[in-house]
Structure formats: structure tokens, C-alpha cells
Amino acid sequence: MAEVPTQTDTVRLQVAGAQNPDFGKSIARLSQEALTELGVSPGAIVELRGPKNTTAAIAFPPYPADAGLGIIRLDGLVRANAGVSMGDHVEVAVARVQPAARVTLAPAQPGVRLQGRGQALLRTLLGRPLVTGDTVSTSVYRSQPGPQDGIPGLPPEVAQRLFGQQRAFGLQEIRLIVTSTSPRGIVQVTEQTEIELLPEYQEPSDGEPPIGITYDDIGGLGDTVDQVREMIELPLKHPELFARLGIDPPKGVLLYGPPGTGKTLLARAVANETNAHFSVINGPEIMGRYYGESEGRLREVFEEAEAQAPAIIFIDEIDSIAPARDETGEAERRVVAQLLTLLDGLEARGNVVVIGATNRPDAIDEALRRPGRFDREIVIGVPDTQGRREILNIHTRGMPLAEGVDLETLARTTYGFVGADLGALAREAAISALRRVLPGLDLDLDEIPAEVLDELVVTDDDFGDAIKRVQPSALREIQIQVPNVGWNDIGGLEETKQQLQEGIELPLKHPDAFRRLGIRQARGFLLFGPPGNGKTLLAKAVAREAEANFIATKSSDLLSKWVGESEKQVSKLFKRARQVSPTVIFIDEIDALAPARGGSFGDSNVTERVVNTLLAEMDGLEELQGVVVVGATNRPTLLDPALLRPGRFDEIVYVPVPDQEGRRRILEIQTGAMPLADDVDLDSLAERTERFSGADLENLVRKAGLLALRADLDTETVTSSDFERALEDTRPSVTPEVEKEYERMRKQLKQEDPRGSRPIGFQIATSDGNGAS
Numbered sequence: 001m002a003e004v005p006t007q008t009d010t011v012r013l014q015v016a017g018a019q020n021p022d023f024g025k026s027i028a029r030l031s032q033e034a035l036t037e038l039g040v041s042p043g044a045i046v047e048l049r050g051p052k053n054t055t056a057a058i059a060f061p062p063y064p065a066d067a068g069l070g071i072i073r074l075d076g077l078v079r080a081n082a083g084v085s086m087g088d089h090v091e092v093a094v095a096r097v098q099p100a101a102r103v104t105l106a107p108a109q110p111g112v113r114l115q116g117r118g119q120a121l122l123r124t125l126l127g128r129p130l131v132t133g134d135t136v137s138t139s140v141y142r143s144q145p146g147p148q149d150g151i152p153g154l155p156p157e158v159a160q161r162l163f164g165q166q167r168a169f170g171l172q173e174i175r176l177i178v179t180s181t182s183p184r185g186i187v188q189v190t191e192q193t194e195i196e197l198l199p200e201y202q203e204p205s206d207g208e209p210p211i212g213i214t215y216d217d218i219g220g221l222g223d224t225v226d227q228v229r230e231m232i233e234l235p236l237k238h239p240e241l242f243a244r245l246g247i248d249p250p251k252g253v254l255l256y257g258p259p260g261t262g263k264t265l266l267a268r269a270v271a272n273e274t275n276a277h278f279s280v281i282n283g284p285e286i287m288g289r290y291y292g293e294s295e296g297r298l299r300e301v302f303e304e305a306e307a308q309a310p311a312i313i314f315i316d317e318i319d320s321i322a323p324a325r326d327e328t329g330e331a332e333r334r335v336v337a338q339l340l341t342l343l344d345g346l347e348a349r350g351n352v353v354v355i356g357a358t359n360r361p362d363a364i365d366e367a368l369r370r371p372g373r374f375d376r377e378i379v380i381g382v383p384d385t386q387g388r389r390e391i392l393n394i395h396t397r398g399m400p401l402a403e404g405v406d407l408e409t410l411a412r413t414t415y416g417f418v419g420a421d422l423g424a425l426a427r428e429a430a431i432s433a434l435r436r437v438l439p440g441l442d443l444d445l446d447e448i449p450a451e452v453l454d455e456l457v458v459t460d461d462d463f464g465d466a467i468k469r470v471q472p473s474a475l476r477e478i479q480i481q482v483p484n485v486g487w488n489d490i491g492g493l494e495e496t497k498q499q500l501q502e503g504i505e506l507p508l509k510h511p512d513a514f515r516r517l518g519i520r521q522a523r524g525f526l527l528f529g530p531p532g533n534g535k536t537l538l539a540k541a542v543a544r545e546a547e548a549n550f551i552a553t554k555s556s557d558l559l560s561k562w563v564g565e566s567e568k569q570v571s572k573l574f575k576r577a578r579q580v581s582p583t584v585i586f587i588d589e590i591d592a593l594a595p596a597r598g599g600s601f602g603d604s605n606v607t608e609r610v611v612n613t614l615l616a617e618m619d620g621l622e623e624l625q626g627v628v629v630v631g632a633t634n635r636p637t638l639l640d641p642a643l644l645r646p647g648r649f650d651e652i653v654y655v656p657v658p659d660q661e662g663r664r665r666i667l668e669i670q671t672g673a674m675p676l677a678d679d680v681d682l683d684s685l686a687e688r689t690e691r692f693s694g695a696d697l698e699n700l701v702r703k704a705g706l707l708a709l710r711a712d713l714d715t716e717t718v719t720s721s722d723f724e725r726a727l728e729d730t731r732p733s734v735t736p737e738v739e740k741e742y743e744r745m746r747k748q749l750k751q752e753d754p755r756g757s758r759p760i761g762f763q764i765a766t767s768d769g770n771g772a773s
Helices: 032-038 076-082 118-125 156-163 224-237 239-245 263-273 293-307 330-343 385-395 407-413 419-440 450-455 460-467 494-509 511-517 535-545 565-579 606-618 660-670 682-688 694-711 720-728 736-749
Strands: 010-017 027-030 045-049 054-060 071-074 089-094 102-107 135-137 175-182 194-197 252-256 277-282 311-316 352-358 376-379 524-528 549-554 583-588 627-633 651-654
Touching: 010 032, 027 032, 027 045, 032 089, 045 076, 054 076, 071 076, 071 089, 076 135, 076 263, 102 118, 118 194, 224 239, 224 252, 224 263, 224 352, 224 376, 252 263, 263 277, 263 311, 263 352, 277 293, 293 311, 293 330, 293 352, 385 407, 385 419, 407 460, 419 460, 494 511, 494 524, 494 535, 494 627, 494 651, 524 535, 524 736, 535 549, 535 583, 535 627, 549 565, 565 583, 565 606, 565 627, 651 736, 660 682, 660 694, 682 720, 694 720
Parallel strands: 010 071, 027 054, 102 194, 252 352, 252 376, 277 311, 311 352, 524 627, 524 651, 549 583, 583 627
Antiparallel strands: 010 089, 027 071, 045 054, 045 089, 102 175, 135 175
């Protein structure tokens, strides 16, 4: 006979962070064993007892990956309401819940003023458990929870009962504090609950500060949060662990990365989650006009932090107050010396951790970057697709999204966007929605009717309009494109397209398969062939199909008359590409940028230095992870031979003149928007346009259209006679001699020179002008 599990009054579980679908919804995910011990079913209200506070949440079953683990997943607000943080333990009990007759709410942050009827919040808070002193969120809920933003693990009927009629309050997530409830204790909001909304923040009676930034407000950082918690949260909360091991706890962390990636936000979240005193040092505020004033201000900040320990000192833009001393004046040197003394002086700092943030780590004095001062340097990089999805979820929590909005697609197309950019994107989309309904609003009314607010939703078109206005800051200094060309937009070249798909698209979209077989992806592809055959289109198409950034550049963008500037531009291009990988770098007319070395004149030798930099970037000490270089040229034999070896340009791809079938496809694409008469025979045109390149065929179609307009400005179709006249006036740009020459180059590049002459590296014009290219 099976043993019946006994029910207990409470269970003790370790707190873990919530996952995105649960943020702001007062959800507690318990293990199945804990649910059985407590005797509760999904959707029931449970009481959470922390060391200082008690709150309530809705019990949910665990995620499949958490099966068998003795943890409870809570979001940042519920953790703060219970007075616990991740890693702590909480007592869970069955709650004694009463229907709420009246609930009074107020803004949870000072300086926020709200207008409107509190009863408008009823649909948002319906079914929520509340306790006096709790901070709650007005995050939006869908009427029918689904896989994109639904609530995994909750039966549909329970989800409908708890969250079926909820909507957002306004166009953003608002945090409110529960100032009082009637009756007292744990209450649940029902249809009969009367809700009062106070316009301004009310100081809590227990003196607790308002809940600030939590880990739930940070997205796209992956394992970075875990590294920061390990280096900062653990020493602040449990210094005895390090004392037992006989080592000093870490004292400093340097966060660096592009602007807008969340360095300051992460520091504030750590301080809030650890309940530590938080002091901020901004460079311009520290500097004083009098001798010794700047150093004195620094000492005051550190003394205050030691008095308020555990404490975190956050130095924003640390490069502005601690630059390299060899390149600064006397005042800056004294500030750097004082900071070094405070970080690692004669007196122990106690339970104080210093966090520095910068986007110019190389500008910081090197003495700061040693263990004992900044023990670890953590890169806060540009988020990938998954990270952008998490950030978009955060910024659209309180946003009423229309059914057609696909955040997954939006995350894939926002290449190079950092967290600040995505926040601006969500704000611009909301303003676009507001602009759409503004003409029908009566702004003279004291309060906008609820039915008007219900119609205010953000659509996919609003995000499409916003993405035109917001430029990715991580790629602001270089040309970035979102290619609009796919494989279907390129006629012919099937063999070439297959090579690029296998060499670029496959490793960028499925890197795990390459790691499993122990092979690396190709670093570079060189496209060569007669002009006008679609080399640039191929590069754009492969970037779009691989869902990668596309950075297009040319020699004129990188070459400069100033000594050293050209190499700096090349290095900067590759550095940016690594930051926003996966990236396809397209260098058009690469023979002008990287000709063979040894044939230049003058003292600067700029192209030789550029070639050296390009070789080092493509196959140097720093690997190209998720970055592929695509070069295009009409004269491949002019390139430096060192670029053509495997490891740099791994594949040399010939882009030939299209065959008849390819020409038929190109004509079909070019005439896709053209109203053709019934007598136009594209098959016949394809047969008669031998050696026409893609550009020639586009020109043929354009001329036919112009001739049709010349004959009759009001014509509605382009006829066969128009194409006949255009064909008489159009000649192929590729002659038989040119085609033969490119076939010879193709064999030569494969080291199959039919003349049995010297290797390719010597088929370059010599400095005295003799010799053939």
C-alpha cells in the first residue's frame, strides 16, 4: 500500500530568481514536493515569511528544469516584500486569505505623482494577494496566456480566473505601495474591492526605503549577473566564509563595455538586492578648484561608506578621475594617488566593495587594474538576440501590446541595440501609438475615459515606425545596415549561393554543430568576377539569412592621409564587429585597400601598414568569434597573396556571368513590379542576352520602361517592341575576352596556372612597371 504524504504547516525553501514570464505577477514557483507537503494546488495563496517581513504570493508548480530542487522562485518585488534575497531561505505556509473590502495604494517612489481613479486599477490587481507595506507592479497581462508571454504551469481555467480580465494601467509599468488594507492581514482583490489611489508617495511607518532596481529589471547580461553576485553580494552578506578560508574577500570590480549596456543599472541592482548602503562618485563632482579639495571629497565618501557598512561605492566613468598619470596634470595625479591609497592603503576598508564603470578601460591608470584594488574586470557587452528579447520584455511589461506584436522578430532585427537603445525604442513606439489617437482625444477633460484608454494599444506598425528613429549606439560610428535582400532576390548563381550558405549562414546560425565536430568556421570569403554580377547582393543576402549584422565599408572609408589613422580605422572596424557579433563585414573593392606589399612609393607606405593590420585582425592573436569578412573585387590578382591563404580568406568564390536560367530569373525579379504586356516573352529575352550581367539586365528593363513612356506617357504596360528597341541599344559589358581572362584567373587562383608560370604571388606588376597583372 502506497504511503500517503503527510501535510506540514510550513516548508523551508531556498530562494532563487524568477524567470521572465513571472515578473511582476506575485508568483511563487514551489517544488512539487513542497506543494504536496503544504497540501495546496496551483493558484492557491501562500504566505512567505522572511527574517523581517511577511508577504503573500500565488503558488505555481515548478519549471521542468527545477524538478526535484528544493527552491522557490520569486521575482525581485516579492523577494523585497519578504525581506530576502537570492540564496536566502524563506518559510512557506498556507495563507489565511480574506477578500479585500478596501485597499489604499500610493506611488512607490518619491517624486512620482499619479492622477486618476483608483478603481481603474481593479482589472490590473484582480486576484492578487496583498499585504500592507507590499510593493506591487502594474505589469500588463494578456487576456489569453500563450507561449510567448503566458504563465507556464498554470491550468488554463486558473489562469483565466486570476488573470483573464487584466490590462495595463497606462503605457508603462508603475510600482505602487500598499499603504493599508481592510481587513488587515493577507487579502485578495476581488470584483467588490474598493481601491483608493493616493496621488503622491507616502513615507512608510517602519522607515524602510522604497524598493529600487532589482535583478528582474536587468536583461541581456547572461552570466554576468552571477559573476557580479559572486564578487560583491557574497563578501557583503557572508564575510565569515572568507574568514574561514583565511583569505581576504574581493574588494573591487571593474565593469567595462559600450555605453548603454547596463553597467550603472547593474551596480544599483546589486546594492538594492544586498540591502547595502550605496554611494556614488561622479568624476566632475569630485574635482575641486582648491589644492587638496578633490582628495578630501574622495576621503569623505570612503569614510561615510565605512561608517554605513556593508556598503558599495560606485565610481561612474572612473576614467575621468583616474586617467593614466603619464598623460595628465598635477591635480589629476594627486586624485589618482589618493584613490590608490583608499583602495589599497594602510587601513583595511572593512565591509566595503568598490565598483568602477567605464567604456574606456585602456584610459585608466594601470596601477588600479591589479588584484587588491579591482580584483576582477567584467565585460558588459552588447546583448545578443536572446538578451535583446529579455530587455524588450522588461521595457514592455506595462505596455498594452496589440495581438500582432512579435517581440521575437523585433529582437532578431534590432542588430547592435544596447539596453538603452531598446528602452528608447519602446518609448518611441508608445509615443507613436499616442500620436495615432491624439487627434480624437479631448484634452480639456479632467480625466480621460477608460474606454479611450482601452483603445490605446501599441501595434507592430508603431515599433516599425520607432525603429526608423532609433539608431543603435553600439554601431553609431560605423555604417550599419539591416539588409533587405534575401536569396530569392538573387537570380541564378545557385552554386555560389550554396557555398556562401554552407560557409557563412550555417556556422553563424548553428555554431554548436561546428563545435561538436571540432572545426572552426571560415573567417573570410573573397568574391571575384566581372562587374555587375551581384557580389554585393550576395553579401547582403547571406547577412540577412544568417540573421547577422551587416557592416559595409570601402577603401575610401578606411584610408586616411594621416599616418597611423588608417590602421586605427581598420582595428576599430573589427573591434566594433566583435562587440555586435554575429557580424558580416563587407569590404567592397578590397584590392584598393590591400594590394600586394613591396610595390608602393613614398615614405608613408600606408597601404602596406593597412595590409599588415588587416592580416593581424583576420588571423591574429584575437580570434574572430562570430565575425566573417567578405571581400569583393574585380581584380583578385592584385591582392596581397598573404590574404589568400586559408585562415584569412578561406574560400575564393567565383561569381560568373549568369547562364540562361539565371538570366531568366533575374529578368523575372527586375520586372516583378512592371506591368508587362502579354506579348513579352522573358524566356526569349533570356536566350538572346548571352554574357549579360545582372546590372546589364537591370539596365535593359529600365530602358524598356523609359522607351514605353517616351512613346506614350499614359501607357499602362510595357510591350515586347519596347524590349526589342532596348535590346538594340544595349550591349553586354562582359566580352568573350574578358570572360576568358576571368576563367584564367580562376584557374590561377587555384594554383592551376595553365602556362606553368610562377605562383600567384608573383603575378603582380613590379615597381618599375614591367610585368603583367
